[in-house]
Structure formats: structure tokens, C-alpha cells
Amino acid sequence: MRFMTLSVVLIKLVRAFITIWIVASFAFVILSLTGDPVEILAGDDAPLEVQRYYEQKYGFDKPVWEQYLNYLGSLARGDFGISLSDETPALDLVLEAIPATLQLGFAALVFALVVGGILGTLAALHRNSWLDRAIMSVAVFGYSIPNFFFGIVLILVFAMVYRLLPSSGSGTWAHLVLPTVTLGTHLAATIARFMRSSVLEVLNQPYVRAAKAKGVPELQRLARHILPNAAIPVVTILGFRLGDIVAGSIIVETVFAWPGMGRMLVGAVTSRDLAVVQAILVLTAFTMVLANLLVDFLYGFLDPRVAEASDTRRRAGR
Amino acid sequence: MSQANAAPAVIAQRRWKRPPVLVLVSFAAIGLLVLIAVFADLLAPYGYRDQALLNRLAAPVFLGGSWDHVLGTDQLGRDLLSRLLYAIRFSLSIAFLGTIIGAILGTFLGLLAASLRGWTGETIMMMVDVQASLPFMILALAVLAFFGNNLTLFVLVIGINGWEVYARLARGAALSVRARGYAQAIYAFGASEWRLYLRHVLPNIAAVLIVQFTLNFPQTILLETSLSFLGLGVQPPLTSLGQMLGDGRNYLLTAWWMAVLPGAVTFIATLSVSLIGDWLRDRLDPTLAD
Numbered sequence: 001m002r003f004m005t006l007s008v009v010l011i012k013l014v015r016a017f018i019t020i021w022i023v024a025s026f027a028f029v030i031l032s033l034t035g036d037p038v039e040i041l042a043g044d045d046a047p048l049e050v051q052r053y054y055e056q057k058y059g060f061d062k063p064v065w066e067q068y069l070n071y072l073g074s075l076a077r078g079d080f081g082i083s084l085s086d087e088t089p090a091l092d093l094v095l096e097a098i099p100a101t102l103q104l105g106f107a108a109l110v111f112a113l114v115v116g117g118i119l120g121t122l123a124a125l126h127r128n129s130w131l132d133r134a135i136m137s138v139a140v141f142g143y144s145i146p147n148f149f150f151g152i153v154l155i156l157v158f159a160m161v162y163r164l165l166p167s168s169g170s171g172t173w174a175h176l177v178l179p180t181v182t183l184g185t186h187l188a189a190t191i192a193r194f195m196r197s198s199v200l201e202v203l204n205q206p207y208v209r210a211a212k213a214k215g216v217p218e219l220q221r222l223a224r225h226i227l228p229n230a231a232i233p234v235v236t237i238l239g240f241r242l243g244d245i246v247a248g249s250i251i252v253e254t255v256f257a258w259p260g261m262g263r264m265l266v267g268a269v270t271s272r273d274l275a276v277v278q279a280i281l282v283l284t285a286f287t288m289v290l291a292n293l294l295v296d297f298l299y300g301f302l303d304p305r306v307a308e309a310s311d312t313r314r315r316a317g318r
Numbered sequence: 319m320s321q322a323n324a325a326p327a328v329i330a331q332r333r334w335k336r337p338p339v340l341v342l343v344s345f346a347a348i349g350l351l352v353l354i355a356v357f358a359d360l361l362a363p364y365g366y367r368d369q370a371l372l373n374r375l376a377a378p379v380f381l382g383g384s385w386d387h388v389l390g391t392d393q394l395g396r397d398l399l400s401r402l403l404y405a406i407r408f409s410l411s412i413a414f415l416g417t418i419i420g421a422i423l424g425t426f427l428g429l430l431a432a433s434l435r436g437w438t439g440e441t442i443m444m445m446v447d448v449q450a451s452l453p454f455m456i457l458a459l460a461v462l463a464f465f466g467n468n469l470t471l472f473v474l475v476i477g478i479n480g481w482e483v484y485a486r487l488a489r490g491a492a493l494s495v496r497a498r499g500y501a502q503a504i505y506a507f508g509a510s511e512w513r514l515y516l517r518h519v520l521p522n523i524a525a526v527l528i529v530q531f532t533l534n535f536p537q538t539i540l541l542e543t544s545l546s547f548l549g550l551g552v553q554p555p556l557t558s559l560g561q562m563l564g565d566g567r568n569y570l571l572t573a574w575w576m577a578v579l580p581g582a583v584t585f586i587a588t589l590s591v592s593l594i595g596d597w598l599r600d601r602l603d604p605t606l607a608d
Contacts, residue, residue, distance in 0.1 A: 013449065018444065019447060019448050022445070022448045023448065026457075028462065029463060030461060030464045033464075033465075041513065049423055096555070125500070140589070140592070144536060144585070144587075146544070146581065146588065147544075148543070148547045148563060149581030149584060149585055152567060152570065152577050152578070152581060155570065156570060156578070160570060160571060197352055243451075243453040247454070247456065250455055250456070250548070251547070254478070254548060255567070266459070266550070269460075269462060270550065272466070274464065277459070277460050277463045280456070281456060282458055284452065285452050288451050288453070289451055
């Protein structure tokens with residue numbers, strides 16, 4: 001199997017690097033535009049000595065370009081500054097919250113893939129039946145229901161009326177159920193729609209008809225011929241929709257009091273804890289770019305024909 | 319001459335198909351919401367800020383409340399129906415304004431990227447990639463954190479959302495039109511590049527842009543309601559659907575309708591516009607259909 005050429009890989013890496021650099025610079029620019037950072041760090045009623053201390057400590061007395069270089073340097077070393085609220089390095093705070101976010105995000109991803117994949121395949125195999133129409137209607141609902149509303153309805157029904165599941169917090173598997181469903185439903189609906197059209201397209205391919213003519217049993221045809229080929233566009237949109245999961249987790253974590261990065265971001269924005277906001281911004285950009293790179297390479301691996309046509313990926317996301 | 323004119327009309331007639339019932343219902347729902355938004359101050363029985371602390375968390379009529387407050391009252395005794403009507407006005411206006419800002423900004427930057435190839439164009443497209451690779455919600459939160467919140471900034475932030483899609487569409491269309499024969503002919507007549515874009519490219523991609531607008535609109539509503547829900551968007555005393563839902567969240571046990579009503583309205587709005595957008599897309603550009 002032919003893989004991407006070295007130059008394509010290099011270009012992708014350079015673009016990824018530039019993206020992270022732009023986001024980091026964006027954070028720097030708006031941080032400098034907000035006014036005197038010393039006031040923000042020390043509070044505007046801080047004594048003059050304290051302001052001096054911060055000024056020297058963070059080098060605010062130096063020219064802007066030098067501050068910028070220092071800033072990039074400290075980011076590269078993983079130093080995002082000190083959190084205002086409890087004097088610990090912002091990076092440590094954020095890193096502490098990441099496992100919870102990853103757990104929830106991963107659970108939602110698996111939920112979306114399994115539910116969306118199965119529903120989409122079922123709809124395609126029973127095209128134009130009542131099952132198809134029912135699944136696609138549910139998908140439209142799942143696609144457009146606001147996650148904060150969905151989460152609250154789930155809490156009302158499952159935690160307050162029937163008292164089956166906890167409404168907030170974390171710790172047990174039961175705590176994971178409602179946030180996972182809330183976060184994963186939008187993606188599940190998207191995947192179901194893509195999976196349906198993708199399976200329909202594959203069903204018409206000569207190799208599937210050949211397998212049918214040859215007498216390969218249906219389940220085996222599904223597992224060996226249809227699903228692997230239908231999965232390609234779905235992998236593609238996963239890369240795009242990862243951002244939805246990240247954005248969604250901000251809401252869902254807040255609704256369910258899930259102790260992750262999203263809820264931390266909301267808290268940090270509310271209290272204007274800029275170091276934490278900045279750390280989350282840059283780290284998220286880094287993760288997203290990395291994930292997109294992985295999807296790019298994975299896609300090139302799954303479908304060598306389009307390894308070099310990066311536009312295909314873009315089109316498929318629309 | 320008359321025959322030549324008649325032919326396209328016949329084709330147009332044959333193509334016209336009554337939209338599905340669901341789409342008609344969606345149009346009706348959106349029409350109703352727009353009417354409410356326009357006439358909120360005539361329809362609302364109370365002011366959206368009028369408090370009556372003695373009559374807090376009153377139940378709506380369908381749960382045994384009185385007809386004085388059809389949908390009940392909130393934690394400050396404000397009439398929920400009135401607040402809901404005004405919230406529809408604020409949320410729809412902000413989303414509409416934001417979507418327009420994004421569409422104009424994106425289209426302009428896309429055309430600019432097409433006309434200035436080389437470094438400027440590359441930079442714009444690079445910004446498109448950056449914006450597309452990062453969840454906008456996080457950028458929006460960062461900007462609101464750094465600058466603090468006010469309504470103008472909030473609308474601008476909402477407006478920046480989604481510009482990158484318009485930019486890609488406009489740039490692609492401009493580049494492809496420029497390569498055609500008629501564009502070369504227009505150049506030869508001495509027209510400027512921008513004249514070509516505004517007079518010939520824009521009308522050609524208007525349909526695609528309108529579809530994108532309807533697809534983008536529910537996203538913008540969701541962005542606004544989400545941020546307001548988190549308490550980081552529209553600030554009191556103004557109200558929005560998201561803010562009402564955020565308030566109601568604290569009273570789920572005692573007054574569930576406080577959260578469910580604005581949530582349901584948001585859902586109806588996004589669902590209707592999505593259905594219309596999907597239908598428009600399938601009609602105007604069958605190649606994009608799922």
C-alpha cells in the first residue's frame with residue numbers, strides 16, 4: 001500500500017505548527033490589548049511594590065517584541081503562568097482536569113460511533129422502509145436539539161421523575177451515562193446520516209454485487225465488503241466533529257457538574273482567570289491540530305487514492 | 319422571441335414541487351417566531367423586567383396556575399410569557415445580526431483572498447484553516463474572558479462564527495469564474511477585478527450563500543443560547559432564551575417549566591431552520607445532498 005509522499009507529510013506538519021503558532025499569538029495579542037496585564041495579575045488596587053514585582057517577574061517592563069519571544073519561549077517550556085485563583089501553575093490545574101474530559105469525550109465518541117454506525121447501516125439496508133424513515137427522523141431531532149436543553153430534559157426524566165441515575169458529579173459508571181448520551185447524541189445523529197449515505201453508495205459498487213452473486217452470506221458481506229469501505233467518509237467527518245465534542249463538553253460538563261476542562265474553562269472565564277483560559281486555549285488548539293493530523297494520515301492510510309488530495313477531506317466535511 | 323422566453327418558464331414549472339409537510343410546518347414556525355420577535359412589546363402582557371417578589375415561581379395555567387400569568391412567573395416574580403416573548407426577540411435578533419456579519423465578512427475575505435493571490439491570499443486561507451481547526455466556542459470564551467462582556471462585543475464575537483465557510487465558498491467560486499471565457503472577455507473590456515466579482519461572481523453563488531446562511535443560522539442561535547446559558551452571553555437585565563434556561567436550571571425540582579419552555583422554543587427554532595436549510599440545499603444543489 002502506498003503511503004503519502006514525504007513532502008505531503010512535511011507540508012501538513014508545517015501547517016499544523018503554524019496553526020498552533022497563530023493561536024498562541026492570538027492569545028498574546030488579545031492579552032496585550034486588554035490593558036495593563038500587571039493590573040490583571042496583581043489586581044488594580046495592589047501596592048506599587050507588588051506591581052513592580054510582577055512587572056519584573058513577567059518582564060512587562062521590556063519591549064513588546066521581547067515579551068512576545070519570552071512568551072513563546074515559556075509556552076514551549078510548558079509554562080502558562082500562574083492561576084489567579086489558587087496560585088498554582090495554570091498548566092498543572094488544567095492537566096488535572098484533562099482525564100475527566102478525556103473519559104467523557106471518549107465515552108461520547110464510542111457511544112456516537114456505535115449508535116450512529118448501527119442506526120445508519122440499518123437505515124441504509126432497509127432503504128425507504130418505515131425503519132429508515134423512523135431512524136432518519138430521530139437523527140434530525142438528535143442533530144438539532146441543543147445539548148444544554150437535552151441534558152436538562154434527561155436530568156428531569158431520569159434523575160428527578162424516575163430517580164434512576166445521578167444528575168451530577170462523577171465517580172461511578174452511573175454518573176457517566178447521562179453526560180455521555182447528552183454529549184454523544186449530536187455526533188451520533190451526524191454519523192447516522194453519513195453512514196446511511198455511505199453504505200448506500202457502497203451497496204451499488206460492483207465488488208459488493210459481485211460478492212452477492214458469488215453467494216457470500218449477507219453478514220459476511222456486511223463485515224468484509226460493505227462496512228470497511230463505508231467507514232472511510234465517517235472517519236473523515238470524525239476529524240471535523242472532534243471540535244464539536246470539545247465545544248459540547250464545555251456545556252455538558254457545566255450541566256452535569258463534571259469536573260473536567262470544559263467546566264474549568266467556564267469558571268476561569270467567569271472569574272477572568274486569564275492564565276487558565278490561555279492554557280486551555282493553546283492546549284486545545286494543540287490537541288485539535290494533532291487530532292486532525294492523525295485523521296489526515298489515517299485517511300491516507302485507509303484510502304491511498306486520496307492521500308494527496310487534501311481537498312477531498314474538506315469537501316467531505318460539508 | 320416569445321417561444322424562446324417560454325421555454326425556461328416551463329422548465330421552472332416542471333421543477334417546482336410542493337415542499338414536504340414538515341418543511342411547510344417549519345416555515346410556519348419560523349414565521350410565527352419572527353412575528354413574535356417583531357411584535358414582542360405589543361404581545362407581552364407585562365414588561366420583561368417587572369418584578370413581583372410576592373408572586374414568585376407561580377405555576378402556569380396548565381398546572382393549575384391563574385390566568386394572570388399564563389406561563390407562570392420566575393424566581394423574581396417576573397411574568398414568564400412576557401420574558402419568553404422578549405427572549406425570542408433578543409435571541410433571534412442577535413443570531414440574525416451575527417449570521418449576517420459572518421456572511422459579509424466571510425464573503426469579502428474570500429473574494430479578497432481570490433483577488434490577492436500570493437501572501438495575503440495565503441494568509442487569509444491560513445486563518446480559515448485555523449478557525450476551522452479550533453472549536454469556535456473556545457475562541458469566543460477566550461475573547462469574552464480577556465475583554466469582559468458587553469453587548470456589542472458579544473454580537474461581534476457571534477458574528478465572527480462561521481465566516482470561514484463563506485470565505486471558502488466565495489474564494490472557490492471567484493477562482494473558478496475567473497478562469498472562464500466570459501470573465502476574460504469582461505476583463506478585456508476593461509472591467510476591474512472587483513466589478514467582475516460583484517456583478518458576475520456574487521450573483522452566481524448567491525444561491526449557495528443563501529443555503530449556507532440558513533445552515534449557519536441555527537448554529538449561531540445555538541452559540542448565542544449556549545454562551546448565555548453559561549452566563550457569559552446576554553447579561554441581565556436583558557434576557558435571552560439561553561439565559562432563561564440557565565436561570566431555570568436552578569429550579570428544576572420546583573418549577574421545571576422555567577427551563578423547559580425556553581429550551582423547547584430554542585429547539586423548535588433550530589429544528590425548523592435546519593429542516594428548511596436541508597430542503598433548500600437539496601433543491602438548489604442536488605450534488606450536496608446526503
